Amino acid sequence: MNMISHLLQRWLKLPPPVTRNLAVQRDLRVPMPDGAELLADRWAPRSGGEALPTALIRCPYGRRGVLAMAMARPLAERGFQVLIQSTRGGFGSGGAFDPLRQEREDGLATLDWVIKQPWFGGSIVLVGVSYMGYVQWAVADALPPEVKAMIPQVTESALTLEFLRKDGMSLETPFGWGALIAVQERPLAMLRQPFQAKKIRRALSTLPLNQADVAAVGRRSDYIQDILTHDADAPRWAGLDHSDRVAQVTVPVSSIGGWYDIFLPGQLRDFRILQEAGRPARVTVGPWTHTAFNNTGVLEAIEFGLAHARGEQPPHRLPVRLFVMGEEAWRDFETWPPPGYSPQRFHLQPSGALSTETAGDSVPDRYRYDPADPTPAAGGVVMNGGGRVDNGSLEARADVLTYTSDALEEDVEVIGEVGAEIWFRSSLPYADVFVRLCDVDPGGRSANVCDGLVSLSGAEEITRATVKLWPTAYRFKRGHRIRVQVSSGAFPRYARNPGTGESRATATTLRAADQEVYHDSAHRSAVILPIRSAGSTGQ
Known part of the structure; x- marks a missing residue:
C-alpha cells in the first residue's frame, strides 16, 4: 500500500503525508430512519485518528478500489479521518437505489450518526465530485454545527434537471449515467467498460428511444425511462432540485468546476446565489472536462477544508479563480461574472x-x-x-x-x-x-x-x-x-x-x-x- 501512496503523491503532486500507516474499518452499519442500513468504510491513521476532522464522502459507486484509493487515502494520510459511505441500494447498503431522491434524508441521518461515534473528532468537512457533490447540496441548509465546510466538485444543486430541458434535451449524459449505474455491480464491470461504452453509443440510435435501455444494458431501467419521459419541470422530479437551499448555506463553500464540465452553468449559478446572499464562498474553474481527474479537489480539501475544520482561516485569495484558456493562465477575480x-x-x-x-x-x-x-x-x-x-x-x-x-x-x-x-x-x-x-x-x-x-x-x-x-x-x-x-x-x-x-x-x-x-x-x-x-x- 505504501507503493500506491507514493504513486498517488507523485501523480497528484501532493504535499508529503503526515503518515502512510492507515487502518480501514470495513462495512460500518449506518442506520436510517426507515430501518435501512447503509454501509461505510472508515479510513484513519493507525494511531491518533480519533482526534482528527472527518471528511465525509457519500458515494453511489462503491467504497473500494481505485475510487477509495484516489479520494480516501490521500486525505487520510494528510490530516483527516475519512468516512466513505455507499448510498442507498448499492454495494451492500440497504434499501432500493432511487437516484437522487433519498439523499437529503439519508445524508442528514448519516451526519447525525457520525457525530455520535466514539471516534468522532469534533468537526466534519463534506467533500466529493459529481453525485458526491450533489448529496452535499441536498443537506446544505440543515447542517449541524459540527460541519465546518463544503467542497463540491464538478456538480450542482439541481444535477439532472439541466439535461432535461423542454427546449433542448441533453441525451448522452443522463442516458450514459443511467446505463452505468445499471451495470456497475455486475462481475468484471470495470474491465467491461470500453465494451459497454460502445453498446451505449449504438443504443442511443435506437428507435423508439424508450427501447434503448434494453439495447444498452439488457433490461429496463426506471431511471432511463424517467429521463426519456419527463421533462425538467415534470412532477416526477419534484424534490430533486436543491437550488432553493443554496442561499441558506452558512458554512464556507469552495466549488471546483471545469469549462467543459456538464454541470458548469448550474455550479456558477450556485456560486452566484451564495455570493449574492453574502455567504462565504469561492469557486475555481479550470480547463477540465467532467472526468478529468486532477489534484484540485484533494488540495482544496487539505488547504481550505482542513483549515476550517480546525477553526483556522485558509490562505487568502480572491473568491473567483479562473483558468483563462488561450492565455493558458490562472487569474483571480472578485465576482462571477467578473466586472469589466x-x-x-x-x-x-x-x-x-x-x-x-x-x-x-x-x-x-x-x-x-x-x-x-x-x-x-x-x-x-x-x-x-x-x-x-x-x-x-x-x-x-x-x-x-x-x-x-x-x-x-x-x-x-x-x-x-x-x-x-x-x-x-x-x-x-x-x-x-x-x-x-x-x-x-x-x-x-x-x-x-x-x-x-x-x-x-x-x-x-x-x-x-x-x-x-x-x-x-x-x-x-x-x-x-x-x-x-x-x-x-x-x-x-x-x-x-x-x-x-x-x-x-x-x-x-x-x-x-x-x-x-x-x-x-x-x-x-x-x-x-x-x-x-x-x-x-x-x-
Whole structure:
C-alpha cells in the first residue's frame, strides 16, 4: 500500500503525508430512519485518528478500489479521518437505489450518526465530485454545527434537471449515467467498460428511444425511462432540485468546476446565489472536462477544508479563480461574472464572414438537416472525454455553417456568459439550433470554445432562436480568428430532433428539414461575447 501512496503523491503532486500507516474499518452499519442500513468504510491513521476532522464522502459507486484509493487515502494520510459511505441500494447498503431522491434524508441521518461515534473528532468537512457533490447540496441548509465546510466538485444543486430541458434535451449524459449505474455491480464491470461504452453509443440510435435501455444494458431501467419521459419541470422530479437551499448555506463553500464540465452553468449559478446572499464562498474553474481527474479537489480539501475544520482561516485569495484558456493562465477575480466585461455582438455576414458590423441586404444561408444522419457531436461538454478538439471534420459537413472573422489585430478576451441570437426558419415546425464558438489559429485549426442548443416549435416561420452557450474564459490571440458554427444538432450529446413533434421517448419517424439562417439588416443574427473593455484590469 505504501507503493500506491507514493504513486498517488507523485501523480497528484501532493504535499508529503503526515503518515502512510492507515487502518480501514470495513462495512460500518449506518442506520436510517426507515430501518435501512447503509454501509461505510472508515479510513484513519493507525494511531491518533480519533482526534482528527472527518471528511465525509457519500458515494453511489462503491467504497473500494481505485475510487477509495484516489479520494480516501490521500486525505487520510494528510490530516483527516475519512468516512466513505455507499448510498442507498448499492454495494451492500440497504434499501432500493432511487437516484437522487433519498439523499437529503439519508445524508442528514448519516451526519447525525457520525457525530455520535466514539471516534468522532469534533468537526466534519463534506467533500466529493459529481453525485458526491450533489448529496452535499441536498443537506446544505440543515447542517449541524459540527460541519465546518463544503467542497463540491464538478456538480450542482439541481444535477439532472439541466439535461432535461423542454427546449433542448441533453441525451448522452443522463442516458450514459443511467446505463452505468445499471451495470456497475455486475462481475468484471470495470474491465467491461470500453465494451459497454460502445453498446451505449449504438443504443442511443435506437428507435423508439424508450427501447434503448434494453439495447444498452439488457433490461429496463426506471431511471432511463424517467429521463426519456419527463421533462425538467415534470412532477416526477419534484424534490430533486436543491437550488432553493443554496442561499441558506452558512458554512464556507469552495466549488471546483471545469469549462467543459456538464454541470458548469448550474455550479456558477450556485456560486452566484451564495455570493449574492453574502455567504462565504469561492469557486475555481479550470480547463477540465467532467472526468478529468486532477489534484484540485484533494488540495482544496487539505488547504481550505482542513483549515476550517480546525477553526483556522485558509490562505487568502480572491473568491473567483479562473483558468483563462488561450492565455493558458490562472487569474483571480472578485465576482462571477467578473466586472469589466461588456457584451459585444459579432454579426453573421454573407459569404461566411463574422464582424462587429451589421450586415446589409443578404439572402439567407441554407443547409439540410437529416436526423437519420445527424450532425455529430465533436468534443465539447460530455460526461466522458470531450473538451477542446479539432473541428475540421465537423465543419466540412454540408449541414454545418461557419462564420469567421478576419485575423484579429489584437488579443480579444472573453470572460462570462455567452449567448447567440440566430434568425432561423425551417421547412418543418420542429427544429433545433446549435451554436458553437471556435478559435481558429493561424494554421487554420478550429478548436471549440463553448456551445449550446435550443429546440424550437413554430420554426416554419422566421424565428429568433435565443441560444445560451456554456460560460467561458478565453483569450483569442492576435492573428487568430473567431468562428461561429450554426447547425441543427450535436448527436448524441443532444437528442436528435425527429422534426415531427413526437415525444422523444416514442418517436419512430425521422423527417429531414431544409433550414435557413438569416443575417440581413432586419434579422441581425449574432453571437454575443462578454469582451474585456479598454482600460479594465480584468482582475
